Amino acid sequence: MTLLILGGTGEARQVAEALKGQDAIMSLAGATRDPLSQPLTTRVGGFGGKEGFLRFLKQNAISAVLDATHPFAQQITPRSARVCASVGVPFCQLLRPEWTPVEGDRWTEIKTEEEAASHIPMGATVFLGTGRQTLARFANLSGRKVICRQIDPPEAPFPFEGGAYLVGRPPFSVKDEVDLFSKLGVDWLIVKNAGGALSATKLTAARQFGIPVLMIARPPRGDWPIVTSVKDALAWVASH
Template sequence: MTLLLLAGTAEARALATALQGQDVIASLAGATRDPAPLPVPVHGGGFGGVEGFAAFLAQHEIHAVLDATHPYAARITQRSAMVCADMGVPFCQLLRPPWVAGPGDDWTEIASEDKAAEHIPQGATVFLGTGRQTLDGFANLTGRRVICRQIDAPEGPFPFDGGEFLVGRPPFSVADEIALFRRLGVDWLVVKNAGGQASATKLVAARDLRIPVLMIARPALGAWSQVASVEAALAWVARL
């Protein structure tokens, strides 16, 4: 059986490590320019849409697809699930549990990036922990200082006035985030509800510094098979 692992997360790396030695191909879409190597063969750069993905599955005789991409990679997940259903290929998504606010957290959920301006006052310093792919959605944050952290160095200028890039490669400790937020004078933190422990340090820092958080809601759940942990994903593979 040949398994296609849609990768790009810490969970995908753990799966690749656990499955090395088996017939596995990992796929990286290319969102990060210099990703850490995986211990299985890697297909990089995407597939070229629906037809390209279907052709890849057929050409490489893929028997099952395990999607361990980011919880907000909705287009990749929806396309993959649709093509797999059409071709009769088993498909499962590993979707890590979302973060849940606890005592001391000041979170407000918003439906999309463009809703942030309804909550953040003029003159505020805004830290975006949302990545560069949806940056254009914050273009209405005029009159605020907007700082977007990304892994890779920017390839061009910030896409709208009042913004700046900050390059940083995770992981970041709570102490790192507290020091950074204090140095920048952050008034608001905007994140996607990605879940997971590694990237939750910025939320702990925001709680400790009493910084309000805007939490962008997750995409709607699909009707395909889903699991919530690496262990459950490996069990799904074993059942095949």
């Protein structure tokens, strides 16, 4: 069996660590310029759409696919599930549980990035914990000070007036986030409901300051097999 892991998350790396030395390939999309090394044979970059992915499966005799990409990978996950189903390759998504509010949180759920502007007053300092890929969708936040954190240094100017990039590579501790929010004077936090303990530190910092959070809801779950933990993902791999 040659397992293909669609990675890019901490959970994908944990699976890879557990499967070190076995017949498995890790695939990274290449969104980060200098990704962390992986304990498995690794390829970086897109597959070239549906046909390219199908060709990769055949050329590498892939017998099962574990999708451990980001919960908001709205293109690669459905496409991979459909392609695998079309050729009878077992497919499973490792989808970590989403965050839920606790006492002290001030969350408002929104469905799209564009909705944020209707909640945030002019002049507010907004911290985007959503990454750069959907930054253009926040263009209607002009009139606020918008800070977008990303891993790689920017290659182009900020796409709309009043914004600035902040470069930093996770993980960030609660203290890191508390100090940062205090220094920047953050009034609002916008995040995707990605789940996971490592990236929840910014939510803890927001809770400590009483900062309101706009939480972008996850896309609907697919109708393919889904597990929610590394343990269950490894059990699925073992069963296939």
